[in-house]
Amino acid sequence: MTHHSDLLIIGAGILGLSHAYAAAKRGLKVTVFERSATPLGASVRNFGQALVTGQPPGPMLDLARESRDIWGHWAQVAGLQLKRNGSYLFARTEAEEHLLEAFCAARAKEHGYNVELLQGSAMKDLYGGQFRHHRAALHGKDDQQLYSREAIPALINYLRNELKVEFHFSTLVRDVEPGQLHSTAGSFRGEQIIVCSGHDYQTLLAESIAALNPSICRLQMLRARPAVNLNLQHALLTGLSCVHYGAFADLPEAAPVQAQILREAPHLHKHGIHLLISPTPHGELIIGDSHDYGSDASPFNAEQVDDWMIELAEQTLGCKIQVLERWQGVYGSRGPGPFSFLRAAPGVSAALMHTGVGMSVGPAMAERNITALWGAA
Template identity: 85%
Template sequence: MTHHRDLLIVGAGILGLSHAYAAARRGLKVSVFERTATPLGASVRNFGQALVTGQPPGQMLELAKASRDIWGDWSRLAGLQIKRNGSYLFARNETEEHLLEAFCNNRAVEHGYNVALLRGAALRDVYGGQFSHHRAALHGMDDQQLYSREAIPALIDYLRRELGVEFHFSTLARDVEPGRLRSTAGDFTAPQIIVCSGHDYQTLLAEPIAALDPQICRLQMLRAKPLINLNLQHALLTGLSCVHYGAFADLPEAAGVQAQILRDAPHLHEHGIHLLISPTPYGELIIGDSHHYGRDPSPFNAEQVDNWMIELAEQTLGCKVQVVERWQGVYGSRGPGPFSFLRPAPGLSVALMHTGVGMSVGPALAERNIAQLWEQE
């Protein structure tokens, strides 16, 4: 038997689910195919940070702002637990403080970033002075944080229950062609098929994907308990992130931060380490991360990399932590831009992220893609 739908989506990560939502809320009949019994890729291995502040001016910033609104809708409609009180990016030294000050005085004003630079008494008021050993803190007030391991399944449940999206888990999409998808759950037809395959560049539409020359980024990540009653309610970053995130990385002052890292801690640059910390709903912290790039993610973690990240976390938090879990994050990276939306044939598309900000921009990116596809029909 061949099953007919309006839209078929391969992949139940954040991009696949976002496309399913954008289509289903237009009244379209949608089926989603996922090879595992539950999503296990980048969308559940991440920090759950949906950041507006770190995005560069232009389309990425606008997509992040629009995605923030969609996450708000999902929080209300699907009952997702989302912390919407922002993030703190700590300047650990004068060079990082100088960069944050320049960002706030110029780019933040020009492009409408909703931020505040906290110093002195204002910094001492943050968590009762727990972070007053830092020089300053950039409060990104539009940033959000969620627990991906629970948020993604909750979103799936909402899409299935309220919007009628049909899910086929533990199902391999073997082949796609215009109008038809063959899978281990049978054959399906639809006028539109979107492949949201994450970092799987081999199974479907390998030739058009290969033309992008993408790579895979592997990250070492940890879950830990703080050994004080911290009750953290914000995502945390440090000035190390400023040389990675586009909102800061091209500012003249970022060169000084990078030079300081290369001089004082070259191992952080070599392993792409910049500290991110996210609280879970259970009083624990997700800590990371490192970045290693290649065609295939190595299965082997380096204990020294974890030790460096733990050291950074303890310095930032001002307390010791106890590691309770370790894993590898992995995502598609280093394509021709931050994302790609290919259309190799009529009715057949590929949506790929080439950076680790799918949670931050994916919802609005999918809304844009679906609008473009159906406006053409």
């Protein structure tokens, strides 16, 4: 055993990289293993939305706010592009507008959400009137957005070049045990081992993870070009997201929104469709998504689901779109809470997300986990 590190991390997605950063900035020697030549999981298949506004009051909101600061630092030191203009959540119906008004009047003030509700003339002036067909827009000013396909590689380069994190790509870790792991690149020793393997619940620590009874969520995603040059600088959502995100979903005013969806568009509820749109640095849009839960991710996409999402996107944007690319997003979901830090054996842990907000809360979650293992930075 000639290879020794303070921390061995399995997985180079956002959770693995966040743990690597939190440890390396403390001066610890960190080694990261990734089975593919470049990360291909949830961290590069997503919208790149680091949302604060949608998080429910409590731990998730705190983690999102702390993660926002970490992303801001990474943008400076790693050179990744980060839009810090916030997001717009559009109210399309009277019920959705009432829900946003109720959120701003009470919860937003009580818990310090940095938001502004645009109505009337302010709504008509937004993007030169492009979105005037909506009733209102909630501007989540703390929300951030990045292009994951470029941001994740940029973060890897920073960790490797500036913080001297060692990476082993195209390397499968076969087994972990206290103090060491065995991989296709050899055996490695480490004081601590953290498994950040996303929705892979069967390769490592399978028995410990199974006790959490997690499942997998599969999403249908699109990359598209709008027919109009929107020069979009904000992430976009609609009132459909209000029944999905914890900041809004438990408010009394959310019930009429949910009832209207079930009455007028039950297919959206059935397939878990709520529109998210993220601009890329190249004038394109990432559009989705649907939610399909199970123990495995079916490889078969439904064209009808894509058609519904395209229709929603064109209604929201007020213009046609041309689809350039289609893919599946896949992430771990439905565990005992929104996330877990599982101590499987002495010096062996697993960091798991059970919801699709790893980009929003992962950086701060990792900081807390590393603090629990090694103390404050």
